[in-house]
Amino acid sequence: MKAPQVLLMDEPFSNLDARLRVSAREFVKSLQRRLGITTILVTHDQHDAYALADRIMIIHNGAVQQIGATDEILNNPANVIVAQFFGDPPLNLVEGVGRGTTWL
Numbered sequence: 059m060k061a062p063q064v065l066l067m068d069e070p071f072s073n074l075d076a077r078l079r080v081s082a083r084e085f086v087k088s089l090q091r092r093l094g095i096t097t098i099l100v101t102h103d104q105h106d107a108y109a110l111a112d113r114i115m116i117i118h119n120g121a122v123q124q125i126g127a128t129d130e131i132l133n134n135p136a137n138v139i140v141a142q143f144f145g146d147p148p149l150n151l152v153e154g155v156g157r158g159t160t161w162l
Contacts, residue, residue: 065090065097071106083109104144108132116140 070086071079087110090097101107107114107128114131116123116139124136135141 063096065095066100067097068100069102070099071101071103079106086110108144116143 067086071082074082083106086097090110097110099106099110111128113126114128115125116131116136118139124131124140126134131140132144135144
């Protein structure tokens with residue numbers, strides 16, 4: 059029997075209905091914890107990322123935007139791209155200017 063050190067999952071829940079998706083996330087998380095295996099999950103769904111990850115890397119157009127613990131990224135997004143990824147409902151952005159810096 060093979061014992062991989064890393065499990066790579068590419069959009070594993072994308073074609074599941076909502077209820078099955080939740081139970082599949084729970085199953086994968088329990089399996090991952092029980093086996094103690096590092097898992098790399100590629101997803102466009104922030105709920106999948108937040109439910110399964112200890113650490114998250116946000117990549118946009120091939121560039122890393124932020125790497126960190128899930129709560130750190132949720133509470134302290136590095137930029138608008140990261141904030142919009144975890145925004146649920148979508149973010150309200152307000153432009154402003156302060157001491158020579160333009161904020162969005």
